[in-house]
Amino acid sequence: MLRRALQGLLAIAAAALALLAASAAHAQPIAPACQATAAVSSDPAGRGASPPAWRCDGSIADYRAPRALLRFDLPQTGERPVYFTTRASTFGGIVISVVDRGGAVRSVRYGMDDAQLIGSGLNFVLPLPAITPNSDRVVVAIDEAWVAPVVSDGRLVASPDDIRWPLETMLALAAICGLLCMPLLFDLAFYRILKAPFLLWHLLSVFGMLALTLVSSGLVLHLADLTLWQVSMLLPLTSSIGVGAAAVFAADLFEKGCLPERTRWLLRCFAGITAATSLAQATRIPLLREHGSDVFYFAFVPLIALFCVALGQAILRGSRAARYQFVACMPIWTVALQRIFTNLGFGDAPQDQIFAFSAAVAFQLVVTSLGAADRFMILKDERDRARAQSLAMEAMAERDPLTGLLNRRAIEARFAELQRQGFDTMALIDLDHFKRVNDTHGHQVGDDVLRVCAGVLRADGDRDAIALRLGGEEFMLLLRGPGTRQRAEHLRRAITQRVAASIEGLEAPVTASMGVIEMPREGLEATSFADLYARADKLLYDAKEAGRNRTMYERLTLFGGGERAGRSAAVA
Helix, strand or coil: CHHHHHHHHHHHHHHHHHHHHHCCCCCCCECCCEEEEECCCCCCCCCCCCCCCCECCCCCCCCCCCEEEEEEECCCCCCCCCEEEEECCCCCEEEEEEEECCCCEEEEEECHHHCEEEECCEEEEEECCCCCCCEEEEEEEEECCCCCHHHHCCEEECCHHHCCCCHHHHHHHHHHHHHHHHHHHHHHHHHHHCCCHHHHHHHHHHHHHHHHHHHHHCHHHHCCCCCHHHHHHHHHHHHHHHHHHHHHHHHHHCCCCCCCHHHHHHHHHHHHHHHHHHHHHHHCCHHHHHHHHHHHHHCHHHHHHHHHHHHHHHHHCCCHHHHHHHHHHHHHHHHHHHHHHHHCCCCCCCCCHHHHHHHHHHHHHHHHHHHHHHHHHHHHHHHHHHHHHHHHHHHHHHECCCCCCECHHHHHHHHHHHHHCCCCEEEEEEECCHHHHHHHHCHHHHHHHHHHHHHHHHCCCCCCEEEEEEECCEEEEEECCCCHHHHHHHHHHHHHHHHHHHCCCCCCCCCEEEEEEECCHHHHHHCCHHHHHHHHHHHHHHHHHCCCCCEEEEEEEECCCCCEEEEEEEEC
16 A cells, blocks of 8 residues: 555656656856956956956856856847846855946946845846947856856846746646655654654655755745845755765665674764765855865765665665665766766756756655665564564463463452452362372373363353462452352352363362452452452461362451451351
């Protein structure tokens, strides 16, 4: 049933991705014709006594430089651009200059607070200075960029709508986010049944992937009013949560003996290192700007490599869970490595990279959830078997192996509860001259007599009588309801009849003596098992002394002061 539910999620994810791919049509913004780097003190319009060394071969300016310059040649015909847009991330400042053919320059400087975030694709836009028919080019100076996409994704557009993803695309991404919520519910439900740590780590990993998808796609802006600074902090944090928790999840998921303990320790260690570098990157400490991003992205590489090594080790050792993880993680690790390298500046980061990432996340979601569910069922079966064995051993410890009746240990532990349920009569029964049966007919016949006696006292179907064997030829009855003494006497007499009918060749009838103690309901809670047992044992001794094959009973009465009085009688 669980597998069918997860397979249904896979079908929904595939449909959402098909819709997403079909709707991935983008407007054609204006890309920079040339790029360069310069000092922050240089002319942001790219002029001055020492003009920058423009590179117009399609190469991307180094975002680590104090200032990256993007030059856009304005088209002579068609719609003129109005906005500069790029990928949402931290920067120190952006100066946009419009240069006319006559040399006039109009510039405006923006900070992060001026950025207008777009909730359809995580970009932001900044208005251009006025563009006239005489305008020749636009130069954008980006100071102190923290990641490569801020420079590599820079474009000019006529309207924010040109960079908004189609509604179908956003609906498809929202559907994927909805799918990512399902494993959260599964993990919480499973954890209530089986307190396995890997379920919590899987929940945290899925939460990180869900949050990363929401932030990367811009859907989070429809749920909360976030600033560019807050979004820039969330991106590294959510990615580290998803990846780091996935590593610890794998370390706890793989079966014992299928993964070296050193590898488990290293997975947790590198997950911690990744979390630490992510936290440092999220704080945006100025001293870390130049190399903090490199450290942040490079920290994922050894973790991914170690994860692959752990998968190989576990699979070679026969891990069932590792095979699920291998199938699930390869696509998302491939996309993650691509994102890492493009964010480090090795190549252009395509705007639709989120599509491949979402596809990998959806696939990883379903397969990993299947693996976690499979592992959960295996562990649950193992726990249930262990619990059943424990209960069986406990039952054996509380049962007499010869007769199957409960023993004193079982009743004494539950006596207070039985009193509350109304069991107010205790009868001790001892077979008379039982040693003669063993000496004359052998212990096998003696055991048969004990089993027949147990069958009589068990009184099958009577929920108001509990029989137990105390040891040797001594038995106990606990009774409740009307006529308890008479019912106990009936069973005592039935022993002689049933033994004679069931066992042939006995030289003499097997009789029994009994001591019965009755306690009024209002005084039950004040009477302990040991106290009642001592009184019933005294009555049994009296019955033996009086000639055996009889019953001695006593009914206790409580007076207002708590003193007890009683009366005894004998029934031969």
